Amino acid sequence: MKKITTILILSFLGFVAYAQNSPLINYGFRLGLTATPTIGWIKPEPGKTNSVALGFSYGLLGDFNFAPNYSFSTGLTITTINGKSTEVNVSPYYANANNSIPVAYDLKYKMQYIELPLTVKLKTLKADGKRWYGQFGLSNGFNISAKQDAVSGATTVGDNQKISDFTKFYRAGLILGAGGEFDISGNASILAGLTYNNGFTNITTDKNRDVRNHYLALNFGVFF
Template sequence: MKLQHLYLTPTTMIKKILLSLFLLVSASPLFAQNAPIMDYGFRLGLTAHPTFGWIKAENGKGNGTSLGFSYGLLADFNFAENYSLATGITVTTINGKSTEINPRLYAQNANTTAATAYDLKYKLQYLELPLTVKLKTNKIGDLRWYGQFGLSNDFNIGARQDAESGGKGIVTNQNIKSSTRFYRAGLILGGGGEFDVDTHTSITAGLTYNNGFTNIVKDGDRSVKNHYIALNFGIFF
């Protein structure tokens, strides 16, 4: 099978993800009917929160954190009283700054072969589909604490970059989608609390560390990875 047959456009990928979530939600009552244990329910929610991203470059260094944003849907499939499969679908921006030596995108247009430092700002946007396990404590009044662990699956839907060298601007907000990879994977570690507002509604807040472990650029052997910390806010219905 040729590799190009395996490639999915972002639009096709979004449709497949939404269809999968719809089928999973639709099938959950059937699973509950056949389950030998109590059905602990399915919850759907909304989230909107900031992200603080940074870059780790193999041939360079990161330059602090940059603010981004994430918003979308949350979903908890509660398969036991204190355990959930937590997923969702969000649009997540991961920004970050770095100083890198001779990135091919810019060095190939330079008039010198000498090692040159470029200050770069990555502005990447992903369709994020997390797959995690959420472990919850028993309720303490209307509050329960949780810990979360799992995999982040991110699909590139936008990539732009600012670049300068020697204090001189080279590009601003340039589209670099063709120079970045479509898929990003990351490790999710997080925790927080959920507060019940009423019988069916709860507010959630917490902290998540998303450690990217796949290369985000297409530039020969050059390796660049991005990571972020999120201050999570959401509401479940």
């Protein structure tokens, strides 16, 4: 897992270095930092969503401007997606495969990913040091931690249980976002906005369940 993390970081930084020196980039490259709270939820089938849970995302942002009002926007972040659900016959807690009586579990997923978004950002013309944007694209998540709390009836059957063997390594999602950039000094600007990340791949390895996680991010960042 550490090797994969290192490869992703080096690849991102290598791409940044190429973009800064490439003659094909005529409108500039901007690098930034982000620290973002997330509001996540789980949508299982079969099962039901119980409630949302807070998470966090932090890391690097990068905008490759290929036209005055258009950017290819990416980044490299560590993102936590939490959420609660009720599901039936969940591994690894449901060990007796011969039991014909279904068992319900109240679950809290605590998932952490390295995320590499690939999006297009559409911007308005800058006026009075501010501009607005809309964003659309693909989210690529690579699972680096998967834990779960589980309760069946009044019995706790999992407390921060590691479930990496029961969850998938790759998560794909659709990104929709909007917000604004506000100049503060020189080339520096603050970013603020809202992003909806709709997961569309099953995060579990159980072929009898289709569990997807989604989140809203209250975006905050600084571009330099």
